[in-house]
Amino acid sequence: MSIPVGLSTSCLFPRGVADTFSTAADLGYDGVEVMVTHLLDSREVARLQRLSARHNQPILAIHAPTLFWTQQVWGSPWQKMERSAQLAAELGAASVVAHPPFRWQKQYASEFVEGVRALEARHGVEVCVENMYPWRVRGREVEMYLPHWDPIPHAYDHITWDFSHAALAHVNSLEAFRELGPRLRHIHVTDGFAGGTADSHLLPGDGDQPVAEALEFAASSGFSGIAVVEVGTRKATAAGEREEWLARSLEFTRRHLGQS
Template sequence: MPAADIPVALSTSSVYPLGVAEGFSIAQDLGYDGVEVMVTHRTETQRAEVLNRLSEKFGLEIMAIHAPTLLLTQQVWGSAWEKLAKSAQLALDVGCGVVVAHPPFRWQTGYAEGFAEGIAEIEERTGVLFAVENMYPWRAGGREATMYLPHWDPVDQPYPHVTWDFSHAATAEADSCSSVEALGSRLRHVHLTDGWSNGFKDDHLIPGHGEQRVAETMQLIGSPEFGDGGFDGVVAVEVSTRSARKVGERERMLAESLAFARTHLGQSG
């Protein structure tokens, strides 16, 4: 896909603690191409009729659904498999073809062992693609705990579709540029952010404000030679704006992130 055609979406998690409607509104104001919806405890994130109404009102496509597979959303939508099935149905109901999902936690017996096969079955049945996200090891007192199975790093796992998150890579002390190059055409979705290698803290900084090779990686993704004929996915800005205190500060942070994406994908100038 030519770099000019790579859409840049705004994750609704980037406007937290504001809601989904505010996410759509800010995305429209700043010139984003679409929205990624993070499914949470909030009812409006779970209802296709609400999301479709917002999509129509603001003229923005819903480009990805983030399944409630975070530690903080374990009570949303029942069992692990129910979460994925309902996320796929929500994606179908809003006209979206991609669900972002975290790898299983090690204690999710019966789910972790058959995860790769299970998401392949849901993909075949629904046509919705599951892009498994890179995570990170949990560290404490100089020791690492195995929290994800089979691993936090999807590069060597049998997932045909992967989401790459730069903040998670920073926490894991992974090289995003090398990992993305290794993924090639398996890269389906990107969470554009940044971070520092600082143990367990997952920063979700504005891209360029951390230590990851974000600019170089985005230039790689924007190259027509990337993968098999160019990156065929979505770049979604997923940064934390909870520190915003002054009027317009959140919008400035998200505008800077969008400009970074456009610049390093080769879409500006």
């Protein structure tokens, strides 16, 4: 079965969710991952259903509002997770992407593994915990996540892997894919440079992560999850440049998944 390649709504930020659906359709993506934010059309079932139907783009995944800058969306940590799982189920999305708890969310963190499994059972979706990275302040690492930014050693059944985050954490993604095995269920296709200071979300192939090799390994080892392009395009200035970057990212992903 061909691995679906989706487009994240974060790629078109700060433009609206509707632009992501139309761009994904124009460029030939297989669907959309919706990141829940303060925008109404990122979290209302009826609006998302209309966009999906209008552009013939299925909603492949919901990204829960568990980022630092979405702390005000949908209330408490468990409310965010519950509503994200419910939204995914109502929209027919296979998975929910979630960041690990922040270090100040100690009660939430202590219940996280069991709570995620309960959500999956209740709503019939996979909650894929994403790899993060240590924050660096004045040259020193600061641990911002509990139990850790690296999901590999922890008892998560389903994991999202982000190449840009791996670059910041100085982690080799190909080795991570080998270690994760069937727990790898969701891939954020992007890139970055080791030693960088910002989560750059470069186009795949523009950094020093082994993105091509990791995708090829995933395809050859029976990966049956979802790959989603999640790259930054805010620096695009020329007409059509953003669309060119997203088309290039789609071609790169499909080629290294053995689909072209």
